[in-house]
Amino acid sequence: MTEQSLGVLGGMGPLASAQFMLRLTLLTDAARDQDHIPAVLWSDPRVPDRTAARIAGGEDPLPALLRGIRGLEAAGCGAIAIPCNTAHGWFDAMQAATPLPILHIVDAAEAELLRLGVTPGPIGLMGTAGTLAMRLYQERLAPRGWTCLVPDEAEMTRLVSPGIAEVKANRVAEAYAPLAEAAQLLVARGARAVVLGCTEIPLGIAAGPALPFPVCDTIDGLARAAIGWAGRAASHPM
Template identity: 30%
Template sequence: MKKTIGIVGGMGPLATCDLFRKIVEITDAGSDQEHVRVCIDSNTEISDRTAAILSGGKNPVPEMVKSSVRLQGMGADVLIMPCNTAHYFYDQITPYVDVPFLNMLEETAREIKRRGIGTVGLLATDGTVQSGVYKKVFDAEGIRMLLPSPENQKHVMDVIYKGVKAGNMSIDLTGFYRTMEALFESGAEVLVLGCTELPVAFDLFHIEKPNIDPTLVLAAAAVRFTGAKVKEEIGY
C-alpha cells in the first residue's frame, strides 16, 4: 500500500496547485488507483514569510505547525511544503510532527550535485536570499551560488509579488530577463527557481531558460517516498 503525501500549502495557493499538478503528472500511473493519495491544507492564514524574516512581521510558524499536525492527523505519512522561504522555519516546525518532513532545499542541492552542476544563479525572495538558507545547503554540497545585484533583485520580487501573487499577467518582464542574463554572464550554468511562484511564472510567461525547479524536485522526492514510480522521462 502506497504512503500518503501531506502538503502544507497556501504559500501561495498557485504554488500549491503547481506542486500537486506536478505530483500527478510525474507519477508513472496507468489508472486513478495507481496515483498517490495526497492531502492538502492550503492554509492562507500563514503570514508572509519574507516579512517575518526581514521586518519583524507576524510569525508564520504557529499556522504552519497547525497545518502540519492537521495533515498528520488526516493520515499523511510524509509532509512537504511548497515554499522556499518557509524553510527558514523548517527546524521550528518538525519537532511538532512524528512523520518525515522532506526539505525542498536539501533535495534541490542534492539534485544539482547529482547533475554535476558547479555554479548556479539563485532567483528567490528577499527573505530567502538574505536568510542564507540556500547558501547553507549549497555550501554543504560544494555548489557555487550567484545572486542578482540589489537592483536586479527588485525585478525578481516584482515577478513574484506583483506578477504571480497578484495575478497580473501584463507585468513588464524586461528587467527580469536582464536579471537572468546577468547571472548567466557571470557564470551560472542554470537558474535555481528558488521561490515556488517562479516555476508558475516560467509557465505563465513562457520563459525558456536553463533551470532547476525545486517544486519538481520536491514532487519527485515525495512520489518516490510513497513507493510509487516517477516517469523516467522527467529526469529528476
C-alpha cells in the same frame, strides 16, 4: 510502497500549491486513478508573510505552520512536503514538532540539478528576499560544493520581487519578463544553471519562451522527492 498519504503544507501561495499538486500528478508513473499518490493538501493562505517575518519584524508564521502540520497529522499523512521555499526558514522548528518526515526543498532542488546534469559548482539562485537573507540554499549546499550567485539589491527590487508579486496577484504572464531578465543576468555572471528558489518563480518563467540554459524548478524537484518517498518513481520526464 507506502499507502500513507502525502501531506502538503500549502497556501504559500495558493497558486504554487496548486501547481505542486498538478506536477505531483503528472510526474507520477500511473496508468489509472489508483496508481497515484494519496495526498492531502492543507492550503492556508492566511499564514503570515514569511519574508516580512524574517526581515521586517512581521508576524511569526510558525504557529500557523504548526497548525497545518497538526491537521496533516490528524489526516493520517506519512510525510510532509512544503511547496514554499521561504517557509523552510522554520524547517528545524517544524521538524522538531512532528514525528513525520518533512521533505526539504533545498535537498530536492539539489537532486533536481543533478538530474538535469548540473554538477556542483556555480549556480544562480533566485528567491524571495527572505529566502536569500536566511541563506537557506547557501548554507545547505556550500558543504556539497555548490556556489550560489544571487541577484543584487537593485535586481531584487526591480526584477525578482515584482515578478514574484505578479504571480501572487494572478498576473502570471506579466511575471515572465522581469524574472527571465534576472535569470539571464545570473548566467552572465557565471552561473551554469539557475535555481528557481521561490515556488512562484517557475510559474512566471513558464509563461514565456524557454530559457537557453538549465533552470531548476523547485516545484518539480519537490514533487519528484515526494514521488520517491511514495515509491512511485516517474518513468517519463513530463
